[in-house]
Amino acid sequence: MNDTLVKPLHLKSLGGGIPVIPKEAAGFYEQNCIVCFDNQGHKSGVRLKVKHFDDSDAVFQVLWDSEVTDDLRRAYADLVRATDNAACAIALLIVPEITDFTAVEQACRGTTIDYYLCHKDEINDLIFNHSARLEVSGILHENKSNTVDGRINEKVKRLKQGLLTFIVVVEFGYPRSKVVKHEQFS
Amino acid sequence: MSNFRELHDKAMSLAQLALVAREKGERDKAEALAVEAYKYESKAADLIPIEESSEPTRSILYSSAASLAYQGKKFDIALQLIAKGLCGYPSPQVKEELKVLWEQVNFEEHLQEHDITLTPEDLQISLKGNVVGSGMVFYDEFIKRIQALYSILSRTVQRKMQRDYQRSGRPAGMYKYFTPALSVPRIGSFAITLRLGLPKEYQTTMLFSAEDIIDEILAGVEYINKGDIEGLSQLIDGEAYYLNFVSQARIMAPDGENIKSVGLSSTKKSVGLTRIHKDIPVVAKPGIPEEARLKPIKLKGVLDYAKSRGKDMLGFTTDDGRIWYLHVREGMDDLVRSYFDEAVSVSGSYDPRHRKIYLTDIEPAED
Numbered sequence: 001m002n003d004t005l006v007k008p009l010h011l012k013s014l015g016g017g018i019p020v021i022p023k024e025a026a027g028f029y030e031q032n033c034i035v036c037f038d039n040q041g042h043k044s045g046v047r048l049k050v051k052h053f054d055d056s057d058a059v060f061q062v063l064w065d066s067e068v069t070d071d072l073r074r075a076y077a078d079l080v081r082a083t084d085n086a087a088c089a090i091a092l093l094i095v096p097e098i099t100d101f102t103a104v105e106q107a108c109r110g111t112t113i114d115y116y117l118c119h120k121d122e123i124n125d126l127i128f129n130h131s132a133r134l135e136v137s138g139i140l141h142e143n144k145s146n147t148v149d150g151r152i153n154e155k156v157k158r159l160k161q162g163l164l165t166f167i168v169v170v171e172f173g174y175p176r177s178k179v180v181k182h183e184q185f186s
Numbered sequence: 187m188s189n190f191r192e193l194h195d196k197a198m199s200l201a202q203l204a205l206v207a208r209e210k211g212e213r214d215k216a217e218a219l220a221v222e223a224y225k226y227e228s229k230a231a232d233l234i235p236i237e238e239s240s241e242p243t244r245s246i247l248y249s250s251a252a253s254l255a256y257q258g259k260k261f262d263i264a265l266q267l268i269a270k271g272l273c274g275y276p277s278p279q280v281k282e283e284l285k286v287l288w289e290q291v292n293f294e295e296h297l298q299e300h301d302i303t304l305t306p307e308d309l310q311i312s313l314k315g316n317v318v319g320s321g322m323v324f325y326d327e328f329i330k331r332i333q334a335l336y337s338i339l340s341r342t343v344q345r346k347m348q349r350d351y352q353r354s355g356r357p358a359g360m361y362k363y364f365t366p367a368l369s370v371p372r373i374g375s376f377a378i379t380l381r382l383g384l385p386k387e388y389q390t391t392m393l394f395s396a397e398d399i400i401d402e403i404l405a406g407v408e409y410i411n412k413g414d415i416e417g418l419s420q421l422i423d424g425e426a427y428y429l430n431f432v433s434q435a436r437i438m439a440p441d442g443e444n445i446k447s448v449g450l451s452s453t454k455k456s457v458g459l460t461r462i463h464k465d466i467p468v469v470a471k472p473g474i475p476e477e478a479r480l481k482p483i484k485l486k487g488v489l490d491y492a493k494s495r496g497k498d499m500l501g502f503t504t505d506d507g508r509i510w511y512l513h514v515r516e517g518m519d520d521l522v523r524s525y526f527d528e529a530v531s532v533s534g535s536y537d538p539r540h541r542k543i544y545l546t547d548i549e550p551a552e553d
Binding site: 019020021022024025028080081085104105106107116125126127128129131137145146150151154155158163 | 190191194195198199201202203205206209210233234239240241242243246247249250253279412413414415416419420421
C-alpha cells in the first residue's frame with residue numbers, strides 16, 4: 001500500500017505530453033475540470049484519491065491557476081457534458097502516471113469517446129498491435145443509485161472480446177477515481 | 187519520429203479540435219477540421235501494408251479515418267475507407283464497429299441524396315426494411331413507431347419541465363407546448379419529419395427549446411443503440427421516465443425483417459437505431475434493486491383490461507384460460523397500453539405469495 005505520497009496533477013499539463021490532446025484543446029478540457037470541481041465546492045489543491053487496479057491507492061493533488069467566473073460556469077452549464085469531458089481529461093492525466101500507457105487515438109462512438117492507449121515508448125508504426133483501450137465515465141456527485149462501482153460494473157458487462165481494457169471512473173464530489181484493468185482474449 | 191506517426195498525430199490533433207468545436211456548437215468549423223483530420227489519418231493508414239501482422243492497427247486507423255470523414259459529411263469517402271478497413275484482417279470487434287459505421291454513413295448519405303434540409307425544430311424518422319417501398323410503408327409498422335416517438339417527445343417535455351411522471355389521463359395544456367406537425371413521406375426509404383412548433387406566446391417563457399428536446403431524444407436513442415444503460419440512466423432522471431423511454435424506444439426499434447433500421451435525424455446529427463427490439467431489455471434503472479427473490483416467468487396470452495384491478499394491476503389471460511395479474515411499474519404504462527386486447531408474450535418475476543407478475547417486458551406474441 002502506498003497511500004502517503006501525494007503527487008501533483010496540474011491541469012495545465014493537459015497541454016503537453018498527451019498525444020490526443022493538442023495544446024489548443026487543452027484549455028477546453030481544463031475548464032471542464034475546473035467547473036466540475038468548483039460545482040462540488042473544491043478549490044485548486046483538492047486531493048483526488050485513485051483506487052488502482054492492483055488494489056493500491058494513489059493520491060493526486062489537482063492544481064489549476066484559472067479563476068472560476070460566472071461566465072465560465074455559464075459556458076459549461078450542461079454539467080452532464082462537462083462531467084464527461086472532465087472525466088476524460090482526468091483519466092488521460094492519471095493513466096500515464098499509473099500505467100506504462102498513454103492515449104494515442106480517440107475513438108468517437110456516438111455520444112461517448114473511448115481511447116486507444118499505446119506504450120509510452122512505442123516506436124513501431126503498428127501502434128495498436130500491443131495497445132489497450134481506455135473507457136472513461138464521469139460522475140459529478142455519487143449517490144445511492146449512481147456509484148463508482150456501479151459504473152465500473154456496467155462498463156465491464158458491456159466489454160466485448162478483444163483488447164486489454166482500462167476502465168476509469170472519476171467522481172468529482174468526494175473526489176475520487178477508480179481504475180480497473182480488464183484482460184480479454186479473443 | 188516516422189512519417190506515419192507525424193501523420194497520425196496530426197490527424198488526432200485535428201480530430202480533437204473538431205470535437206471541441208462541436209462541443210462549443212461551432213458546427214461548420216467542426217466539419218472542416220474533421221475533413222482535414224481524415225485526410226491525415228487515411229494517409230497514415232495507407233502506409234500500413236495489408237497483411238495479418240498489421241492488425242489491428244490497420245483496421246483501427248481506417249475505422250478512425252472513416253469516422254472522421256463521416257463527421258466531415260464526406261460520406262462517399264467514409265464508405266471507401268470502411269471498405270478498405272474491412273478488406274484487411276480486422277478483429278471481430280473492429281469489424282463490428284466498421285459495420286455499424288457503414289449503416290450510419292449510408293443513412294446520412296440517403297438524406298443528402300434526397301436533398302432533405304431540416305430546421306433546428308425538425309426531427310426526422312426514417313424506416314428501412316422489407317415492408318418499406320418507394321415512399322410507402324405498412325401502416326402498422328409505421329403507426330406504432332410514430333406513436334412511440336410522440337410518446338417519447340411528450341414525456342421528454344414533461345421531464346424537462348420537472349413535472350412528476352403522469353401515469354394516466356391527458357397531460358394538462360401547459361405541458362403541451364410543442365405541437366408536432368408531420369411532413370409528407372420521402373421516397374427511398376420511408377422518412378417523415380416532425381416539426382415541433384412552439385406557439386408564439388410561449389416562446390419567451392420556455393427554459394428550453396425544441397432543439398434541446400430533440401438533442402436529448404437523440405442522445406437517449408444513441409445510448410439505447412449502444413446498450414449503454416449507464417449513460418441513459420445519467421441522461422434521464424427518474425425511474426418512471428427512464429423506463430418509459432426504454433420501453434418506447436423498444437417499440438420504435440427494428441425487428442430485423444419488416445423494418446431493418448430506424449433512423450432519427452436532426453440538423454445536428456443522425457442516430458441509427460439498428461439494435462432489434464428483442465435485444466433491448468426493458469429493465470429497471472441501474473441501482474434500483476430487482477425483485478431478486480421472485481421466480482422468472484414468461485407467458486403468452488391476451489391483456490385483458492376488463493380483468494384489471496386498478497391502474498397498477500392488469501388482467502392477463504393465458505391461452506389455457508388462466509387469469510394472471512400483471513403489476514405494471516410506472517413508466518411502462520404507455521408500452522402496455524399499446525398492447526391492450528392483443529396476443530402478447532410477457533416476461534417478469536412471479537410472486538407466488540401474492541399471485542402477481544412484476545412485468546419487465548412485453549412484446550407481440552409470435553405465431
